[in-house]
Amino acid sequence: MARSRRALGAEHAETLAAASNLAIALRNLGRAAEALPLDQEVLDLRIRHLGEDHITTLSAADNLADDLRMLGLRDRALAIEEDAFPRRRRVLGDHHWRTLRSAHNLAADLRELQRTLEASQWEFWIEQRR
Numbered sequence: 001m002a003r004s005r006r007a008l009g010a011e012h013a014e015t016l017a018a019a020s021n022l023a024i025a026l027r028n029l030g031r032a033a034e035a036l037p038l039d040q041e042v043l044d045l046r047i048r049h050l051g052e053d054h055i056t057t058l059s060a061a062d063n064l065a066d067d068l069r070m071l072g073l074r075d076r077a078l079a080i081e082e083d084a085f086p087r088r089r090r091v092l093g094d095h096h097w098r099t100l101r102s103a104h105n106l107a108a109d110l111r112e113l114q115r116t117l118e119a120s121q122w123e124f125w126i127e128q129r130r
Contacts, residue, residue, distance in 0.1 A: 032070035
């Protein structure tokens with residue numbers, strides 16, 4: 001990734017893809033605390049260059065929420081999911097697997113936060129679209 005930053009610049013699409021891939025690898029190794037700042041940077045730059053509604057930006061938001069979940073910060077993960085879900089729904093539609101995954105993440109976060117009624121409502125929403 002450092003080579004990509006030097007050669008292409010910190011905000012180049014290939015550099016951001018490398019940073020995102022590194023963050024995913026770190027998260028998969030159980031090193032979400034190290035992935036978190038990378039994913040935050042990628043999300044911020046994706047928003048600036050592509051806008052909030054771009055599918056790549058929405059994926060970057062998912063990655064950041066995954067880091068937060070792994071770190072036990074469900075309330076922050078939930079906030080990101082709640083923010084991104086309406087855009088994902090508008091961009092991809094109700095039946096797209098990424099929209100359904102996002103709704104599932106909302107339900108799981110709510111359930112972990114002991115907000116079971118809201119979680120059940122999301123689970124019902126998902127079942128209506130399968």
